[in-house]
Amino acid sequence: MDRFEANVQDNQERFLAELQEFCRKPSIIAQDIGIDETAEWVSDRLRNVGFESRVISVDGGAPVVYGEMGSGDKTLMIYNHYDVQPPEPLDLWDSGPFDAEIRDGRVWARGVSDNKGPWMARVQAIEAYQQEIGDLPFRIKWIVEGEEEIGSPNLGRFVEENRDLLDGADACLWEGGRRDGAGRPVISLGMKGIAYLGLSVSGASSDLHSMNAPIVGNPAWRLIWALASLKDENENITVDGLMDHVVKPTADELEYIRGIPFDEEQNKQDFGISSFLKGATGPDIVKQLLFDPTCTICGFLTGYTGPGLKTVLPNQASAKVDFRLVPDLNPELVLRLVREHLDRRGFTDVNVELLAQLWPYRSQVDHPWVQASISVARDIFGAEPVVYPSSAGGGPMYQLCGTFGIPGISGGGVGNPNSNLHAPNENIFVEDYMRSILYTGHLIQAIGNL
Amino acid sequence: MDRFEANVQDNQERFLAELQEFCRKPSIIAQDIGIDETAEWVSDRLRNVGFESRVISVDGGAPVVYGEMGSGDKTLMIYNHYDVQPPEPLDLWDSGPFDAEIRDGRVWARGVSDNKGPWMARVQAIEAYQQEIGDLPFRIKWIVEGEEEIGSPNLGRFVEENRDLLDGADACLWEGGRRDGAGRPVISLGMKGIAYLGLSVSGASSDLHSMNAPIVGNPAWRLIWALASLKDENENITVDGLMDHVVKPTADELEYIRGIPFDEEQNKQDFGISSFLKGATGPDIVKQLLFDPTCTICGFLTGYTGPGLKTVLPNQASAKVDFRLVPDLNPELVLRLVREHLDRRGFTDVNVELLAQLWPYRSQVDHPWVQASISVARDIFGAEPVVYPSSAGGGPMYQLCGTFGIPGISGGGVGNPNSNLHAPNENIFVEDYMRSILYTGHLIQAIGNL
Structure with a gap:
């Protein structure tokens, strides 16, 4: 891979200029700014590097760019998104969010870390790979969607409607990725x-x-009693049957958990709490965070809540409850279990509605492509990778990876601990960007060798 | 009493004119309008009828008018208030709230029923009694406060500071009173x-x-679990020890309960409910309403409660809880019991504050003065009185009656079912007003004869 590395080195200036060009195109789905133009630009750039690429319109949603290239008995799916978060508040940016200034060794721009940098680095890695090493050793099916920052509301339908196109991949290289403070x-x-x-x-x-x-x-x-029946004072979810569907972490997953650094004192200080839930300490904190489903009261409103007093008997009460799901729970199952649980206790007067949903997904950590990604990361970053069997947050991984039963691998990205995703002054280090290009090239080779 | 009745009859025009004069004086405590002037006017009128009367200032509150007259071994306390509710919304009044117009056989004015009419009728009854029958057959201690419409915040302190003055009464003639639709x-x-x-x-x-x-x-x-421990799904208050302090209704009280008319179907329709709490029917509904303490969630607020969704873990939750108290519960006791109850269950993180308080009070229904008032009401109204051993609502009866252990008797007033207390077009019938004067005169005689 020496020639590949030299090529990347030689092209650093051009690669960065192209990244700047991409970041200067606002593509804000929440504000419906620049979506169609950016999708066309992304498709053109994929075509330019050799992909058979097209912009697939999605009824009532942002178009999805789909590109395909390569041949062989192996297929890699790649998932990125071209939309970005709104840049506001603008006055907190040190340079314009779409100026894409380079200073102090960093690129500053909305979306540079989430998710334009990671996509661009992959494109440029594939370009250099082809120039120096040759044809891709496998087929790539690349999905670049435009609604990730609003929760990917149409991705599931896109997958359903294009199942034939997407089927047959061995793994999916997910968006995102970063290095931690160490x-x-x-x-x-x-x-x-x-x-x-x-x-x-x-x-x-x-x-x-x-x-x-x-x-x-x-x-x-009525609502308080109904809610109190869903979770007990020991913080256990008590919805009839719900916990029976929770898959236990594997030995491999638990092993990775032990490798995840977590500064207890710093986190306590950041959260302003004196102890973690259920009294957890050490690796149990991370285990809870990543593997426990939750039932969270996000909001509750009834009657008079202003200053002073009003002696009122309210006629309405409502709550918003967020269940965070782990395999094998899913939103429809949870809705059904909660409904049946409440009915069984006489709470037929409690109306329950599913306001939003996302399925959980967890990859097979022992999958050879996963292991290859870990191994390449170790080489390129020169440090032992931190592997999260799951994140604590949600995302649309299930739609692509769960649907086809393939691992989703997020890694090798351009982020740093202060990349300010979704915040003012989003940034990446030039050094991390170049490393991400190298990572992708080496990963292509490693997967080809499997 | 024939001469008394003739006197009242002869003076009807003058009495009504004087009632109008009083009602034309705005005395709105919530808006700090006309309080001091009205107190002076009330005191002067009491002096005019023979009372030793004075305006007692109350630190930071509205002055209390105190009048005393008569002698003998019996003492009647009387409680009224000279303040009224704000008249707003003004555009819903058919004539000005302080015009005190007489039309269609009624007097229309803010405060005419609550509580200027009842006070004025008593003054005029005492005047006519003295003119025709002679000296009062007992001593009267008359308290006319000016903060009833804002919850009598200083009445308890006034009583404490003037205990010597007020002590020694046999019963208290309370404010209010009305005839029902029948x-x-x-x-x-x-x-x-x-x-x-x-x-x-x-x-x-x-x-x-x-x-x-x-x-x-x-x-x-935490707050939901804490609240759920205070009241169970069968609508029983489960605060440790609280129900042990609830005095059972006496046989007499239960007898009166059975005499209180209550239209089940009409009330269901008015409330928009299909059944009463705990499935109560018949006299049990009224019994529950008057004799059961309550624990009511008046308000609860936490997290995000707007439209759509926000996946937030709130850092604050607060609730307003209204306990309605019956003897022998009192606010300090309830606060202590709730605190201890929560502490015992580990809810030491739940902050509890007493935002407002009022002590409950129930008179001795078999007290001879109570029985005299019932008997006189039967004669004057020509119908069997409806006796409420307690109202469902709260009021400052404890401060005066409970403090001295004497019955508080509310009756013989000027109200009708459509008097519109606290609402636009407050009114009383001229006929009811005259009847109220007669009632007071006859009650003086009846008590004198005891």
């Missing part, structure tokens, strides 16, 4: 799902004077 | 108390992304 490359292999429920109860036809409380039912109490 | 006079002998609690829990130093829920505690859950 320079260790971070690889994530899963994401939690979400069942975001709206619960509500109605009472009398209007709010009443609270002197009527001895004879008229109170929806606030 | 023309039956309503007599109330008690009021519920209130312990209005603010409960709150704090969590992390700021709201967090809900992906942190497996390791960071959620104050919303």
Whole structure:
């Protein structure tokens, strides 16, 4: 790979200039700015490097760019997104969010880390690989969507409608990736799902004077009792049957957990808490964070909540409850279990609605392509990778990876601990960007050799 | 009493003119309008009828008018208030709220029923009694306060500071009183108390992304569990020891309960409910309404409660809880019991604050003065009185009656079912006003004969 590395080195200036060009194109899905133009630009660039590429329109959503190239008995799926978060608040940026200035060894731009840098680095790596090493040793199916920053609402439907096109991949190189503060490359292999429920109860036809409380039912109490039946005071989810669906971590996954650095004191200080939930310490904290499903009251509103007092018997109560899901839970299953659980206890008056959903997914950590990605990361970053069998957050990994039963591998990206994703002054180090190009080239070779 | 009745009849025009004059004086405590002037006017009028009367200033509050007259071994306390509710919304009044117009056989004015008419009728009855019958057959201690419409915040302190002055009465003629739709006079002998609690829990130093829920505690859950421990799904208050302090209704009280008319179907329709709490039917509904203490969630707020979703782990949760109290519960006792109950269950993180308080009080229904008032009401109204051993609502009866252990008797007032207390177009019938004067004169005689 010496010629590959030399090529990347020689082209650093051009590669960075092209990254700047890409970052200067606003593509803000939440504000419907620049989506179609950026999708065309992405498709053109993929075609330029040899992909058979096209912009696939999605009914009522942002178009998806799909590119395919290569041949052989192995197929790598790649997932990126070309949309970015809104840049606001603008006054907190030291240089314009779409100026893509390079200073102090970094590129500063909205989306440079999430997710334009990682995509561009992959494109340039493939270009250099072909120039110096030859044809790709396997087929690539590349999906670049434009709605990730608003929760990928149409990705599942896109996959369903293009199943034939996407089927047959061995693994999916996911978006994202970063190195941590100690320079260790971070690889994530899963994401939690979400069942975001709206619960509500109605009472009398209007709010009443609270002197009527001895004879008229109170929806606030009904909802409190219903909620209290979902989770107990020991922080255990008590929805009938729910925990039976939770898959236990494997020995490999637990091994990786022990390798994840977690500064207990720093985190306590950051959160402003004196202890972690369930009294967890050491590796158990990370285990809980990544492997435990949750049932979280995100909001609850009833009656009068202003200053002072109002003696009112409310006639409405509502709550928002966020279940974070791990395999093999899924949103429809959780909705059904909660409904049945409440009905069984007489809470038929509690209305339950599924407001948002995301399926969980966890990759097979012993899969050879996963192991190859870890090994390449170790070489390129010169440090032992930190492997997250799952992230604590959610994402649309299930739609692509779960649907086809293949591992989703997020790693080798351009981020650093202060990349300011979704915040002002998003940035990456030039050094990390170049490293990401190298990582991709070496990963292509490693997978080809499997 | 024939001469008394003739006197009242002859003076009807003058009495009504004087009532109008009083009602034309705005005395709105919530808006600090006309309080001092009205207190002076009330004191002068009492002096005019023979009372030794004075305006007693109350530190930081509205002055209390205190009048004393008569002698003998019996003493009647009288309680009224000279303040009124704000008249707004003004555009819903058919004539000015302080015009005190007489039309269609009624007097229309803010405060005419609550509580200027009842006070004025008593003054005029005493005047006519003295003119025609002679000296009062007992001593009267008359308290006319100016803060009833804002919850009598200083009445308790006034009583404490003037204990010597007020001590030694046999009973207290309370404010209020009305006839119901069937023309039956309503007599109330008690009021519920209130312990209005603010409960709150704090969590992390700021709201967090809900992906942190497996390791960071959620104050919303803590508060829900704490609340769920206060009242069970069968609508029973489960605060340790609280129900032990609830005095059972006496046989007499239960007898009166059975005489209180209550239209089940109409009330269901008005409330928009299909059944009453605990499945109560018949006299049990009224019994529950008047004799059951309550624990009511008046408000609960945590996290995000707007439209759509926000996956947030809140760092604050707070609730407002209204306990309606019956003898022998009191606000300090309830606060202590709730605190101890929560501590015993590990909810030491739940902050509990007493935001407002009112002690409950129930009169001795078999007291001879109570029985005299019922008997006189039966004669004057020509219908069997409806006796409420307690009202469902709260009021400052404890401060005066409970402090001295004497019955508080509310009855013989000027109200009708459509008097619009606290609402636009407050009114009383001229006929009811004259009847109220007669009632007071006859009650003086009846008590004198005891």
